[in-house]
Amino acid sequence: GQQVMQIPQYQHVQEGEDFTTYCNSSTTLSNIQWYKQRPGGHPVFLIQLVKSGEVKKQKRLTFQFGEAKKNSSLHITATQTTDVGTYFCAGGKGNTGKLIFGQGTTLQVKP
Amino acid sequence: EAGVTQFPSHSVIEKGQTVTLRCDPISGHDNLYWYRRVMGKEIKFLLHFVKESKQDESGMPNNRFLAERTGGTYSTLKVQPAELEDSGVYFCASSQESIVEKLFFGSGTQLSVL
Numbered sequence: 001g002q003q004v005m006q007i008p009q010y011q012h013v014q015e016g017e018d019f020t021t022y023c024n025s026s027t028t029l030s031n032i033q034w035y036k037q038r039p040g041g042h043p044v045f046l047i048q049l050v051k052s053g054e055v056k057k058q059k060r061l062t063f064q065f066g067e068a069k070k071n072s073s074l075h076i077t078a079t080q081t082t083d084v085g086t087y088f089c090a091g092g093k094g095n096t097g098k099l100i101f102g103q104g105t106t107l108q109v110k111p
Numbered sequence: 112e113a114g115v116t117q118f119p120s121h122s123v124i125e126k127g128q129t130v131t132l133r134c135d136p137i138s139g140h141d142n143l144y145w146y147r148r149v150m151g152k153e154i155k156f157l158l159h160f161v162k163e164s165k166q167d168e169s170g171m172p173n174n175r176f177l178a179e180r181t182g183g184t185y186s187t188l189k190v191q192p193a194e195l196e197d198s199g200v201y202f203c204a205s206s207q208e209s210i211v212e213k214l215f216f217g218s219g220t221q222l223s224v225l
Contacts, residue, residue, distance in 0.1 A: 097144050
């Protein structure tokens with residue numbers, strides 16, 4: 001079946017260090033979304049990428065969608081303690097909210 | 112504006128019992144989704160309602176799961192009879208009509224089947 005693999009599963013960084021999580025789909029996606037789930041919370045939408053090779057930035061966060069629309073990455077520059085949580089990528093195959101989620105990357109930031 | 116609300120937040124039941132989860136989407140959101148996260152694994156799609164109609168229920172594990180959305184407002188997800196492997200966090204999400212740009216998730220129901 002369709003799968004989205006996300007690595008790493010866990011990442012511990014020192015505050016101020018950079019962080020990257022990667023997603024790879026077994027099939028071509030129509031779009032990819034990123035969500036953040038704080039400890040004890042629920043997934044909160046961060047961004048959606050639709051175009052091949054698209055790059056979007058939100059302050060210290062940079063999101064990329066691969067040329068083949070099968071992979072994506074989220075890069076955080078100079079992490080802060082507020083960045084702690086689990087980051088999920090989720091691939092879409094059409095224009096609905098039926099998404100294929102990656103396993104998530106849990107980020108811990110040491111002050 | 113109220114977000115997506117789910118009830119209960121936690122439920123502990125014994126194997127063989129019945130549990131009903133409820134989701135109230137954001138007012139005006141025609142699209143309602145159920146997702147499940149089992150044991151720290153990926154969040155998996157269960158089904159999708161557009162108003163009161165089931166648009167896609169391809170993710171429902173088996174016929175022990177029954178979802179309804181009478182009147183196109185709130186939705187319920189019933190598990191009967193519950194099995195151990197049904198334990199996990201059940202998330203509801205909603206979105207406005209037309210092209211989906213993002214899902215608004217509820218806080219989830221943590222279901223533990225003992």
